[in-house]
Amino acid sequence: MIHLPAADGTLYAYEPRTSPTAHAAAGGELRSRIVYSAAHVVADPFRSAPDEPAAVDWDATLAFRRHLWSHGLGVAEVMDTAQRGMGLDWAGAAELIRRSSAEAKAVGGRIACGVGTDQLTAPAATLDEVRAAYEEQLAVVEDSGSQAILMASRALAALAKGPEDYLEVYGHLLRQAAEPVVLHWLGPMFDPALTGYWGSEDLDEATEIFLQVIAAHPDKVDGIKMSLLDAQREIDVRRRLPGGVRCYTGDDFNYPELIAGDDQGFSHALLGIFDPLAPLAAAAVRILDTGDSEGFRALLGPTVELSRHLFGAPTRYYKTGVVLLAWLAGHQSHFTMLGGLQSARSLPHLARAYELADRIGLFPDPALAESRIRQLLTLHGVSH
Template sequence: MSLVLPDAKGRLRTYVPRPEPADFTRPARPDPPTSAPAPATSRLPAGTPAPFASRTVFAAAHVVAAPYADNGPGAPAVVDWDATLAFRRHLWSYGLGVAEAMDTAQRGAGLDWPAAAELIRRSAAEASAVGGRIVCGVGTDQLPPGPASLDAVRAAYEEQLTAVEEVGAQAVLMASRALAAAARGPEDYLALYTELLRQAREPVVLHWLGPMFDPALRGYWGSDDLDAASAVLLEIIAADPAQVDGVKVSLLDAGREIALRRALPRGVRCYTGDDFHYPELIAGDEQGFSHALLGVLDPLGPLAADAVRRLDQGDTAGFRTRLDPARPLSRHLFEPPTHCYKTGVVLLAWLAGHQTHFTMVGGTQSARSLPHLARAYELADGLGLFPDPELAETRMRSLLGVYGIDG
């Protein structure tokens, strides 16, 4: 069988899908000795691998829209909860952690705060039931459109921080558009974050999302100069490092991340959010490495888990051999406009059989062109990411037919 796919210039060409998926093994959890007490992680389903030993790895997961609801632009988000939670169980089953209600879940781009709050509540309960690791995004997106005072921004953060901690999840203090608009300079970031860290019940993950992901976050930490911005972030961390688990860096600048990573206090993790350079950043160098909190791990979950298991065994070369070939797909999904990457992520989830439709909250399934989607399919198929290549081919053919391509 073959498909007719459009290229970037709209020309049609023939593509022959691979017949079999790649083999991404999940090592079974060994049974503890009968005389030993069961570890806390024994709540995971039988056959689920233990957490990684060498790196902490979170996949920022997408949400599955209810396909027959009014999920158009500007409408309140309506989520298919069963499919959404099933996808989180899929990620946990490979040993990955889940980063919940982050930008991959369309926070501020289709997923409103009431739906995000319910998502956090449901996912945290599911994580507790199966022993999966979870962190959840804390932001200010419940604020109405328009200017907000710094007091209102702080109160919004506090409301969401309470919501996350009350369900037993760890908080990620997400970058806030409202704060970026309201802050007059670095001192406002220092004051607000210092107060939030003081209030947090347990160490949090800080979040630096660059303007390529969200133009409204330009000048975060009080400066367009990235050296000055880094200095402010490091000052916030240095004031109370015990309250900072780590910092997620999403600047798509490997050198910048490495420099920040080396400047962090001992015990504070750097979580790469760089969906372009993650293989080398996670592998690290003689002075350290990055952990991971990545949207690209949503479609790459099984492959990435298999690669990190190799790191656990000290096989850095094997890790790179496994993960480096995924770089072209990552760069394609996150090409400009980068914030539209969620469309390709959800397409691949549909093609892989994790959901029954290609519909998104906010109607953002239309945010990428057919040539972009066709190339995403081709690259993912080449990696063997589809558990059922025939299903993926059938679904891709149906999408092509909507655009008038037969064959």
């Protein structure tokens, strides 16, 4: 029995489970869906501090990517899950792109890497500066041999005067991309600096501009990732995509239904929640590979409560819960994050994340997870 803190300051009793789920074995390639996990980075606990350059534990970070590949998932590298723009600077991101891409080649793993403009530490004065920043990062990804994910740009959002600026910048980048890219629309719940992306705060208007970009260059768009936490909007956009352009769901609230799909189509996946859920997610998709959509939903559906908790407002701090679960699961030896972001969530929030993860059998060693959450509770003054 363990006593966990509730949001109102009281303690409640929870009985941890003693065995993990039976659906955690590694396996080969997934067939019916392309599934990426946006992967977190493991900080170097001896060198990580707020306002310091990113200090990454490269061995542990790459080991976690091998864990994801072992389950048949792809790695979406240097995305917001990796604290891009929230602790991971461009120098660290570029190094991670090179190292992860080399590791992917060595093990035969699928990888795609984020391309942005975050090396611009001062506000851009012109669209040419934004384009040049994108081009610099695109070159690093393409030189590494990985697929590019064109991420939303804070610099572009701050500078653009309207939809025409987005059409011009993205059109330029897509024309020069060596291979088809994934377009990523990250909503303001993940990054408030991206409010009004595509030139309008009206999502209907923004959606039309987004679709215009794709329609103008369908041969250069492998797929899109929408992170708006709006299932119906994703479905509507998915049905309007040109033939051959995939939809990768980025909806961490509604992913089972979007991946399962309907009689008019389905979404592939590129999800931050599939970082902690990798074994269960892979097992669920293998069930879907057999055509058993009900079995897929039965296995993945119970994970949604945990995901909605981790991605609850303020959503941009979901990374704290993701790294907590990696520590509790034994994928890293500490609960330290770049920039001290482990402090971004309250103790009751973290305790609830532990409970929800334990209830679905997420931890390969439940005793280790219990021991570590007890350490965290004790550190915060909760006696047992």
